[in-house]
Amino acid sequence: MATKEMNNRSAYHEYFIEDKWTAGIVLLGTEVKSIREGKVSFNDSFCLLHKNELWVRGLYIAEYSLGTSNNHIAVHDRKLLLKKRELKxxxxxxxxxxxxxxxxxxxFNDKHLAKVEIGIGRGKKLYDKRETLKKKDTERDIKRFLK
Structure with a gap:
């Protein structure tokens, strides 16, 4: 079964991503099934440190279509799993x-475990966003011209 990889494209538009980490995520069974179907939305999601633990807040994982009364809540705080050294x-x-x-x-990694790639980003100003869009447009035009 081919699984989808869900990317947060707006994060690259809003932030200069400087460092990246891969973290495990604590999920319920129906959440895993929804992720396999590609029902994830990153709108307004962010991570926060609380009592030496990293949490993701605002990550929307749609309810599983075949779930019963034990289905999960679509938006709630989910714990991310990192080593203490990485958290420091x-x-x-x-x-x-x-x-x-x-x-x-x-x-999903090679062992079929759900993972979240997180990044530390510095916010972009409006002129930075425009500059990034110009670079993407010129690269796209160059690729189009070379074909």
Missing amino acids: KIENRMKDKGYTIVPLRVF
């Missing part, structure tokens, strides 16, 4: 002003 690095980076932790993609 993230905590030290977050002390700098203007940085935030955003989920970049949800995927």
Whole structure:
């Protein structure tokens, strides 16, 4: 069965992503089935550190279509699993002003475990966003011209 990889494209538009980590995520059974169907939305999702634990907030995973009364809640805080050493690095980076932790993609690894790629990003200004769009347009035009 081919599984989909869900990317958070708006994170790359809104932030300069400087560091990336891959974290496990604590999920319920019906959440895993919904992710396999590709029913994930990153709108307004972000990560936060609370009591030396990393949580993802606002990640929408649609209810499983074949779920029973034991179906999961679509939006709730989900714990991310990282090593203490990685959490300390993230905590030290977050002390700098203007940085935030955003989920970049949800995927299944080789062992069929659900993983979340998170990144530490610095917010872009409006002129930075315009510059990024111009670069993408010119690269697209060059590729089109070379074909």
